[in-house]
Amino acid sequence: MKCDKKAMLLYAVTDRVWVGERSLYEQVEAALKNGVTCIQLREKNLDEDAFLAEAMALSKLCKQYHVPFIVNDNVDIAIQCGADGVHVGQEDMSISDVRARVGDGMIIGVSAHTVDEALEAVKNGADYLGLGAVFSTSTKTDVNQMSNATLKAICSAVHVPTVAIGGISGKNILQLSGSGVDGVAVVSAIFAAEDSGAATAELLALAREMLQVHS
Template structure:
């Protein structure tokens, strides 16, 4: 399934670390109101049954806003909640295997850190790439910062949308201008914000400046 690059502009990746005053559902709704163009539901700690129940609720919410939902890692949950897509890392199920499981009607995103990983992912059926970490990040301590040239090289090497991820926030987002990325994926910059809706409005405006 082809991925429209416009849906990749402002890509929200959930993280339960900042659930508190709002539930995760409320946080995602605030992000949708603020203009995020897609949502990835990432749950490392929940069991499959709870993950599925949450995914069904979040998917229904995303559908109200006409925004695709991607499930992180869990192919079965993605299929059962009828999500529009699934995102896998280099250590998860290979894109070719995911495609066999989900068929042609589901978008597949793959994390890539090198040009070769990017080319392999596309060859195996990836519809878009998550590339990073473009800046130092606290979310993933085992990932080093990617040189700008590598990001440029990946964008030039593939014909699918590329989403930059890792350590992106309001103060550094415009540094990605001119790299060729189609959007940005954000975790803490969205979900750690005091006012998620207002933050997303600002981030959406900045994201639009990057891709011009």
């Protein structure tokens, strides 16, 4: 299964830190109703049973909206819930091992921080790349900020879809115009918002503007 670059336009990565009056399911549904183009479920602290139950529910929900559903890191959960894909970092299972587990039908996304990492990932079968952190971010403290020059160099060097990630908000998204990325991945810009649906609609409009500028 090849990844459609249109799915990268507005890619939401979940974080339950901001779950409160609304459940994560409700936040994701609000984002889906307002045009988000891809959902990644990222859970670092849930036990396997709770993770699987959540993944099953969100996988079904995303299918209703015809939006790709990606599971972060956990290949077993991705397989069990019928996810469209799995995303792995540089320190996670090798891409070849992931492919052997999931088969040819599942999307594999890979995080990359340099041109060499990006080329190696694509060579090994990555269907899309997550590039960053493009701005400073509190979500991942172990990743250095990527320069705009590196971002452009990676986008020019690979043929697979690319999504920028890291500290992206409505205030800085247009700074990525002309970089060559196919879209943006956001965490707090949607899930920390008081109204995740309204935040999604605003970010979607800005993501489209970003691409129009660069095209």
